[in-house]
Amino acid sequence: MEKPHSPACERNREPILGVLRAHFADRRRVLEIGSGSGQHAVHFAAALPQLNWQSSDRAEYLPSIRAWLDEAALPNTPPPLALDVGGAWPSGPFDAVFSANTLHIMAWPKLQQLFARLPAVTTGDAVLVIYGPFNEHGRYSSDSNAAFDQSLKARGAHMGIRDAEAVDALAAAAGFALVDDAAMPANNRCRVWRRVHG
Template sequence: MQTMDALTATPEGAMNSPASIRNAEPILEVLRAHLPARGRVLEIAAGSGQHAVHFAGALPGLDWTPSDPSPEARASIAARAAQANLPNLNPPPALDMLDESGWPEGPFDALLCINMIHISPWAATGGLMRLAGRALRRPGGLLILYGPYIEPDTDLAPSNAAFDDSLKARNPDWGLRDRDQVVAEARTAGLALTRRVEMPANNIMLLFRAV
């Protein structure tokens, strides 16, 4: 499971992510404001599954499918889902943004991707946009991204600059992405940026609509 977070295991076989605990409520506030009351949501790179359980529990009208290419992550998601026993939380498929063969056709009302873009090669961002362009309901399907970005019109926080250096030291294919390059990649898949939301700890959320 790709993460820069300090994970710990629970007796039930799930993984605990401190960052997921910290940012779950701020992210949920944005989701409440922009997701439909009912519909299908596909979560990409769902990691430990803490977000999936939290969001599915708080938004019972949404059919929630978390996914992750990592067997360790899917085991953690499954363990948390078993504990939560939520009727709207589906088993996690092994979706990899670098392998289109397993991608679902949809339609989904929304795709959610939290903290993946900077800990994956740039090609994974391209894959995410192609999947969103193919699987989102049109018009109006929503792609929601969360994480730190480099923004031409905003000074890079020292903590984000240090984080970027640490990512690149761990893997030269990783690193904070230029927001405008992400927006341009989304545009090639028929997705238009409609909102930027500032979040705690120098993160942002970017909301795109399928047109």
């Protein structure tokens, strides 16, 4: 099949990689939730060969991910897994979890399920990195994010940019504490949590 291509992945992959180099340096097994086109998985696995990069997404996205992984033929990218956060999860344990541009697409109850399931599949010191737009104290960080949020809600009432503090509360309930909040291009953030208990 012809591989789908995401221009956004091309634009944001290097800034994200900088965060991953710092926080995944001592990690070995990563679960990527919502791998989308598969571009991030290939780029990050190639740049960070010490990691076993396990991509995953809903079943309809797996052919795209396989196309990217098969072409790259990297030794550290196993076949992608079907993962809907409300369904069955892989057994793990993973010492790192990564997700990009997913929280504003999923309904809030799905976000709650995602964080609630993390303790069962991660190690006691796992690192969680999530990339995307966030609001702070209920306010947009830019006019472009406000417009993006309006376009999301027009696509589906369950979508929308999430409030950073609300996501932090979900992470804390799962035993993860915020350790970094890196500014990214186009008014996005890379927020990093480390599991501290649970």
